[in-house]
Amino acid sequence: MGAIIKHINIKGVDIPVVFEQEKSLPILNLQLVFTNSGYMQDKKHSGLTSISAKLLNEGTKKLGSIKFAEKLENSAISLHTSNGFETFVIELSSLKDVHEKGLKLLSDLLKDPNYSNDVLEKIKTIQTGSLKRKENDFDYVASNNLKKLIFKDTPLENPSAGTIKTISKIKLEDVEKQLKNNLDLNNLIIVVGGDFEYEEIISKIKNSIKVLNAQNKNKEIKISPSSKPITKETIKDTQQAYIYFGSPFNVNVKDEDTYMAKVASFILGGSGFGSRLMEEIRVKRGLAYSAYGYVSINKSYSYFTGYLQTKLESADEAKNLVQSLVNEFVKNGVSKDELDSAKKFLLGSEPLRTETLSQRLNRAFTLFYKGLSQDYNEKELEKIENLKLEALNKYIKSHKEINNLSFSIVRK
Incomplete structure (x- = not known):
């Protein structure tokens, strides 16, 4: 039947609900998505939102992490918290038969998080250990250094x-304050699907989340990548060079021509062996096993980014080749064959993106979150099918800012 958008009112707050009924599967899939509540809210405590999400995965103060986990496991209920840059998400999934138990456990968790110094120290120790191991994950190092270059002071x-x-300095009161500010009804979008009538399940969800406050609305932010090309090299004991690159790509999620960015991004670096970057860097010159690049369009920021690995002695050649390929792409655009291939793939692979209830709910949420209509994807596919080569190349040439590439390189 497809997803529908409704609203419910709790404590005077109108909360959007993205709902899809799925009668063929006796399941509940529920996401509480708190917007503007991801690690954009870390401020001086970098890693605070990640630590806060992990604390919610430690069960309630009353039961503790082990007994809470046993209650979930005994009924095959999944209750997990995670975060991105813009969002903080609590996801509950279960069979229909035990959905009321799942919602009760969710309510218990929201009422009584496992606020304990022992639990916090355990999480911090695990996180610190992970970060120490990542010091020798050179993809991680190069990727983080790139973000420091192009998103400096954001x-x-x-x-x-x-x-x-920063992890060492996080205290329990920091986590409590962060969760209180983020887990607020003013920041919430409910995403729910399964074998339920809307009124039946939403009344139960309302009962489970009424414990949340309605006092704080996190503000949206807008971030612009640096247009100043910078190259940063990091010396490590590595057997190959790791090259990450990025540049501005000025576009808004609600722009009418973002579908052209999708096609252009696919041709330049997102289509595997068919892409310009892979074809020129790996196939013709053998400089890398893989090379990717894509345009990332988000509500708070957008940019072009990509990466490759190459031999130490080929690092400079590969870096210069990436720059020249992007310059040539903007200057001369794409060929008709490239456009036809991109259309064929993007149109043909569309059914694979909506096979499961989870996929459909995520898409419906994303469209609503970005302020787009629920039939946006159908209209986008129609636009892609009718896209003319001249229009696409004109669009590509209008985005000269993509040429302002910054590079983060880890080498020996």
Whole structure:
């Protein structure tokens, strides 16, 4: 039947609900999505939102992490918290038969998080250990250094997991304050689907989440990547060079021509062996096993980024080749064959993106979150099918800012 958008009112707050009924599967899939509540809210405590999400995965103060986990496991209920840059998400999934137990456990968790110094120290120790191991994950190092270059002095310059130094300074009261501010009805979008009538399940969800406050609305932010090309090299004991690159791509999620960005991104670096970057860097010159690039369009920021690995002695050649390929792409655009291939793939693979209830709910949420209509994807596919080569190349040439590439390179 497809997803529908409704609203419910709790404590005077109108909360959007993205709902899809799925009668063929006796399940509940529920996501509480708190917007503007991801690690964009870390401020001086880098890694705080990540630590806060992990604390919610430690069960309630009353039961503790082990007994709470046993209650979930005994009924095959999944209750998990995670975060991105913009969102903080609590996801509950279960069979229909035990959905009321799942919602009760969710309510218990929201009422009584496992606020304990022992639990916090355990999470911090695990997170610190992970960060120490990542010091030798050179993809991670190069990726983080790139963000420091192009998103300097913004929340995006900091890694979502924080640093060893910032994690060490996080206190229990910081986590409590962060969760109180983020888990607020003013920030909430409910995403729910399964074998339920809307009124039946929403009344139960309302009962489970009425414990949340309605006192704080996090503000949206807008971030612009740096247009100043910078290259940063990091010396490590590595057997190959790791090259990450990025540049501005000025576009808004609600722009009418973002579908052209999708096609252009696919041709330049997102289509595997058919892409310009892969064809020129790997196939013709053998400089890398893989090379990717894509345009990332988000509500708070957008940019072009990509990466490759190459031999140490080929690092400079590969870096210069990426720059020249992007320059040539903007200057001369794409060929008819490239456009036809992109259309064939993008149109043909569309059914694979909506096979499951989870996929459909995520898409419906994303469209609503970005302020787009629920039939946006159908209209986008129609636009892609009718896209003319001249229009696409004109669009590509209008985005000269993509040429302002910054590079983060890890080499020996």
